[in-house]
Amino acid sequence: MSDDWFCRGHAGDLARVLLMGLLAAAVQPGPAAAHKVIGMAFADGTTIEGEIGYSNGDFAEPGTIVEVFGPDGEGLGQATVGASGAFTFFATRRVDHHFVATLGPGHRIEFEVPAEELPVALETVLDPLATAEAAGSPPTDAASKPVQVAMIPTARLSAEAIEAMVAEAVGAQVRPLRRELAELREHTGWRDVLGGVGYIFGLFGVAAYVAVLRRRYG
Amino acid sequence: MHIVDGALSTPVVLVGAALAAGGLAIGLRKIDADRLPEVGMLSATFFVASLIHVPLGPSSVHLILNGLVGLVLGWAAVPALFVALLLQSVFLGYGGLMVLGVNTVVIAGPAVLVHLLCGPGVRRGGPRSAAIWGGIAGVVSILLTAVFVALALAATGDAFVPAAKLVLAAHVPVMLVEGVLTAAAVVLIRKVNPTLFEPAEPGAPVLEEAEHV
Numbered sequence: 001m002s003d004d005w006f007c008r009g010h011a012g013d014l015a016r017v018l019l020m021g022l023l024a025a026a027v028q029p030g031p032a033a034a035h036k037v038i039g040m041a042f043a044d045g046t047t048i049e050g051e052i053g054y055s056n057g058d059f060a061e062p063g064t065i066v067e068v069f070g071p072d073g074e075g076l077g078q079a080t081v082g083a084s085g086a087f088t089f090f091a092t093r094r095v096d097h098h099f100v101a102t103l104g105p106g107h108r109i110e111f112e113v114p115a116e117e118l119p120v121a122l123e124t125v126l127d128p129l130a131t132a133e134a135a136g137s138p139p140t141d142a143a144s145k146p147v148q149v150a151m152i153p154t155a156r157l158s159a160e161a162i163e164a165m166v167a168e169a170v171g172a173q174v175r176p177l178r179r180e181l182a183e184l185r186e187h188t189g190w191r192d193v194l195g196g197v198g199y200i201f202g203l204f205g206v207a208a209y210v211a212v213l214r215r216r217y218g
Numbered sequence: 219m220h221i222v223d224g225a226l227s228t229p230v231v232l233v234g235a236a237l238a239a240g241g242l243a244i245g246l247r248k249i250d251a252d253r254l255p256e257v258g259m260l261s262a263t264f265f266v267a268s269l270i271h272v273p274l275g276p277s278s279v280h281l282i283l284n285g286l287v288g289l290v291l292g293w294a295a296v297p298a299l300f301v302a303l304l305l306q307s308v309f310l311g312y313g314g315l316m317v318l319g320v321n322t323v324v325i326a327g328p329a330v331l332v333h334l335l336c337g338p339g340v341r342r343g344g345p346r347s348a349a350i351w352g353g354i355a356g357v358v359s360i361l362l363t364a365v366f367v368a369l370a371l372a373a374t375g376d377a378f379v380p381a382a383k384l385v386l387a388a389h390v391p392v393m394l395v396e397g398v399l400t401a402a403a404v405v406l407i408r409k410v411n412p413t414l415f416e417p418a419e420p421g422a423p424v425l426e427e428a429e430h431v
Contacts, residue, residue: 107222196265
């Protein structure tokens, strides 16, 4: 792999490193990618977990601030990136969550968690009556989730508790798949590069054709 | 390079688009119809080179090759690089359509400047002086690209000096690699096909003005 190439070249002089690096890239441009910022986030109950990094595999710097906005651009709060580019945000409203992070000059990423991914229970909490019942204890972490459920009238308890459990179980199963899908979507492979080259040749081929026609027919 | 959508303010984006449009108009007018294949080849070369990233030290870099493209194509480098940048943004999500103008200026501007600065040195003189001029072209083109990026960021609101330092530091390895590579390419081209560096003949049919011939 590319790391291997680099390590072997490291023993030699700089020129050899460069040469081997170039060769490695020429031989296998598999993850052919420049430094594009990639971000994704998924909801698990009221907890939104996300990751930010670069397309070359580097993670966002710990301490990077992720700002969270609602559907109308109102600020919902912010999260801080920890180790491995990961961050966590606790949703208090069932609305579209719009995440914006700036990773130094010129590197900016925006992504969204739609309202549908958040539990219906959050709408109940926002309901004026229910909010009064919840007495200002918004679900801020996983531990407070049972408390919130207990405050909902007993008639709805079982149905919503089951719903939450199912959502949690399905979420845990689906999360790795979604992450893989997001990574795949950002992946630039052989086909993309060759396709682009084909388009360029085709475009200039058409231009050459037009030039020939012009010369022939004035 | 590859500034993304949303990172720059609207005036910067508009100025970039206007400059790129002007450059494109000049470049299209200067393309010699007989040399269209060269323009396409170099466009494809840039497209591929700037997608392949090479592990170097703790991070990785990718080539830009705008110096070489500029040396060979002159003003025609603008359409060549524009087409490649357009495809990168549409198909692969690098950069973006809004900032396409700025990215074109950032990449193609140095190409044209390097052509004006180092072109004569590369064409004339012995192989050694041509190689030196080629090396200078490779280094200077990346240096100018980094400065242009920093300027675009500074015009948006980032402080110029820190932004420039960051962008320059990130581009130092590319600068060295491109210097060596461009020098080598110049020597090779002069040996194999020296006509590549010759400017279009004054009377040669030109794409936009073919009807006058």
